[in-house]
Amino acid sequence: MAETKTYEFFNRELGWLKFNQRVLFQAQDPRLPLLERIRFLNIYNSNLDEFFMKRVGGLKRQHLSKVSTLSQDGLTAEAQLEQIRSHLLALNPVVDELIHVELGQGLKEQGIQLLEWQELSKSEQDWADEFFRAKIFPVLTPMAVDLGHPFPLISNLSTSLAVALKIPREEDLLFARIKIPQVFAAWIRIPQTVAPGDNKAEHRFVSTLTLVRQNLQDLFPFMEIQAVMPFRVTRNVDIEADVEDAEDLLELIEEEVKQRRWAEVVRLEVGPQPDPWLLNFLLEELELEPEDVYEYPFFLESKDLGAIAELDIPALKFKAWPSVSHPALLDEETSIFTAIKNHDLLVHHPYESFRTSVERFISTAAKDPQVVAIKMTLYRTLENSPIVQSLIQAAERGKQVVCLIELQARFDEERNIVLAQALERAGVHVVYGLVGLKTHAKLTLIVRQEKEEFRSYVHIGTGNYHPHTAKLYTDMSYFTCRPEITSEVIEIFHYLTGRSLKSDYQHLLVAPLNLKECLLSLIQKETELAKKNRPSGIIVKCNNLQDQDLIEALYEASAAGVPIQMIVRGFCTLVPQKKGLSENISVISILGPLLEHTRAFYFRQGHKDPLDGHFLIGSADWMRRNLKRRVEVLCPLMERGLKEKLWESLQMQLKDQRLAWDMNSEGGYKLRKAGPKDPELGSQQALMEKAQARALSLIEAAMAGQKVSPPTGQ
Numbered sequence: 001m002a003e004t005k006t007y008e009f010f011n012r013e014l015g016w017l018k019f020n021q022r023v024l025f026q027a028q029d030p031r032l033p034l035l036e037r038i039r040f041l042n043i044y045n046s047n048l049d050e051f052f053m054k055r056v057g058g059l060k061r062q063h064l065s066k067v068s069t070l071s072q073d074g075l076t077a078e079a080q081l082e083q084i085r086s087h088l089l090a091l092n093p094v095v096d097e098l099i100h101v102e103l104g105q106g107l108k109e110q111g112i113q114l115l116e117w118q119e120l121s122k123s124e125q126d127w128a129d130e131f132f133r134a135k136i137f138p139v140l141t142p143m144a145v146d147l148g149h150p151f152p153l154i155s156n157l158s159t160s161l162a163v164a165l166k167i168p169r170e171e172d173l174l175f176a177r178i179k180i181p182q183v184f185a186a187w188i189r190i191p192q193t194v195a196p197g198d199n200k201a202e203h204r205f206v207s208t209l210t211l212v213r214q215n216l217q218d219l220f221p222f223m224e225i226q227a228v229m230p231f232r233v234t235r236n237v238d239i240e241a242d243v244e245d246a247e248d249l250l251e252l253i254e255e256e257v258k259q260r261r262w263a264e265v266v267r268l269e270v271g272p273q274p275d276p277w278l279l280n281f282l283l284e285e286l287e288l289e290p291e292d293v294y295e296y297p298f299f300l301e302s303k304d305l306g307a308i309a310e311l312d313i314p315a316l317k318f319k320a321w322p323s324v325s326h327p328a329l330l331d332e333e334t335s336i337f338t339a340i341k342n343h344d345l346l347v348h349h350p351y352e353s354f355r356t357s358v359e360r361f362i363s364t365a366a367k368d369p370q371v372v373a374i375k376m377t378l379y380r381t382l383e384n385s386p387i388v389q390s391l392i393q394a395a396e397r398g399k400q401v402v403c404l405i406e407l408q409a410r411f412d413e414e415r416n417i418v419l420a421q422a423l424e425r426a427g428v429h430v431v432y433g434l435v436g437l438k439t440h441a442k443l444t445l446i447v448r449q450e451k452e453e454f455r456s457y458v459h460i461g462t463g464n465y466h467p468h469t470a471k472l473y474t475d476m477s478y479f480t481c482r483p484e485i486t487s488e489v490i491e492i493f494h495y496l497t498g499r500s501l502k503s504d505y506q507h508l509l510v511a512p513l514n515l516k517e518c519l520l521s522l523i524q525k526e527t528e529l530a531k532k533n534r535p536s537g538i539i540v541k542c543n544n545l546q547d548q549d550l551i552e553a554l555y556e557a558s559a560a561g562v563p564i565q566m567i568v569r570g571f572c573t574l575v576p577q578k579k580g581l582s583e584n585i586s587v588i589s590i591l592g593p594l595l596e597h598t599r600a601f602y603f604r605q606g607h608k609d610p611l612d613g614h615f616l617i618g619s620a621d622w623m624r625r626n627l628k629r630r631v632e633v634l635c636p637l638m639e640r641g642l643k644e645k646l647w648e649s650l651q652m653q654l655k656d657q658r659l660a661w662d663m664n665s666e667g668g669y670k671l672r673k674a675g676p677k678d679p680e681l682g683s684q685q686a687l688m689e690k691a692q693a694r695a696l697s698l699i700e701a702a703m704a705g706q707k708v709s710p711p712t713g714q
Helices: 011-027 034-065 076-111 122-136 208-215 249-260 276-286 337-343 356-365 386-396 413-425 483-497 515-531 547-558 624-628 638-652 681-705
Strands: 111-113 144-147 157-166 174-179 188-189 204-209 224-233 263-269 293-295 347-351 370-378 400-406 429-431 442-450 455-463 471-478 507-509 537-543 564-568 585-590 599-603 614-618 630-637 660-663 669-671
Touching: 011 034, 011 076, 034 076, 034 263, 076 400, 076 669, 122 144, 122 204, 122 208, 122 537, 122 630, 157 208, 188 208, 188 585, 204 208, 208 224, 224 276, 263 276, 276 337, 276 564, 276 660, 276 669, 337 356, 337 471, 347 356, 347 638, 356 370, 356 386, 356 442, 356 455, 356 471, 370 386, 386 400, 400 413, 413 429, 442 483, 455 483, 483 630, 507 515, 507 624, 515 547, 515 599, 537 638, 547 564, 547 585, 585 638, 599 638, 624 630, 630 638, 630 669
Parallel strands: 111 204, 263 293, 370 400, 400 429, 537 564, 564 585
Antiparallel strands: 144 174, 157 174, 157 224, 188 204, 224 263, 347 471, 370 442, 442 455, 455 471, 507 630, 537 599, 585 660, 599 614, 614 630, 660 669
């Protein structure tokens, strides 16, 4: 009888919480500029909001439905909820210390003051009262609860004031709720003209919550205010939409977005020392248990410091890193199609410009009279994106423009619905994708008539067509006109827009058709090579790692002696460096000024020279959802220059001593110690400096009259 092998896995949810704790560390790190630390604290809180909406909401639904499914590490939904709560409560004192001591003191030293009402001068209080009466008061809608007024609907992520009221000479308490209007920032800056004389150079703020609380009597004249309690509600967004039976996907998603605003509450947040009567009233009305309440030792307005992080004080932020154009695209007079015909291009964002590569690719196609068709996928973007405007212009010029818009992109549904409708009005053929699958692939296909033939040009990316995040996320863009690649991209669009059942892709790895099977085959090949003592090796760079079959294949490869290096920014359920299981697997997480978003994969395949191995980039993380419930594409890099560029990037990150955290066999992470010669901002700074030096050398050579060609494909 065959021996049954036992594998080990970490918990996905707890792994994600450890990732977010590494984000919180960025706010604690005194080496970072002050306002960047504030920004990371905001990111930590925003991440938690999304975690509760998506993950905790799903776990609560499992628990209440008595679903018996266990997590990868064998925990029930109830056990996971208990561990999540315990982890977060333990971090509350850390966050409190950060807000009130470390960051709070640092802000004061820089003349940035977050003030309570009693700390305002008389002139500032007068200004604040006038600001409230003129701007905030007309927007507020106090909602009482009594026989004639039912408990109000409280929207997701809204901050409110709960108020206990009494009618004079009566004993009964009455409940009222005031929603803090989101049209105002959480913190309002006081004009310097009304600041005290010795504070005119300072940045002084008072919270909107404070202004409303201070003027409550204006909202309830002649009533007695007994208690006030700020609170915030988080709702489940894990709505069960029956996509399979949907006749109209657009209508279904529109309805889902509406339902989400009023889905069941999964978290009630309150500040220090909440009023017992108000808290119990909310628990009863919202149908919550005490374990759903998160009481913080700090005020709720401290959870949103976006207005502070956005202050224009360059000395308190990271030094700006201006993107440079890819070397082959420095000359804007040269057609981008000519550049792609000369060589495949690999562009590394944001070190190399998204505007002068991806945006230029699409805008040039929109204007080029030889271009007859543009097809692309949009998962996330901006409504006023230059790319969207280019698609509209192309349609208006009579080109065939097809755009697949993913309506189910979580938290971007409303934006994508508006975008789809705008494109349709302009004459773009809008497609909503495949029933039951999200289209996450980042693809653009441009068909151009060149003399007697039609040539296709393709962009395949690791990130979204989003000009804002392209400046903040590290991603890669691959441009090619190789027929073996473009012909398969054409087939993918036929799959997305029509009824193509093609699955025998020779070069591209496409989920849910062949991607997972191909990855398993690639891992198995490395395992067999190691057993034969031939060169083997695997490098994985992705956002999250969870798929059980791939992890088990990696364990087998490790046992065979395959060296496996993994760069996983977020959660990783694989157990690395475990004796008898994964001695040959190392996992690091890189967190820095830029969000690491590139998905890239390497398999050595027996070659003496590692650069002769198999390199892939694309849109897919190694998670079940990406491999089986999404349309994803991974593409091989064929030109050696592109392989060299990706290899250099991966090696710099693997050796990073400043931004890298090493994961151990217990699931913990340890930040590496940087030496005096390591770049201040690690591999991200080194990659930016290298991109700038490469572009500068070509510019200087051109100015000197030298004819210099950029490195092949780089």
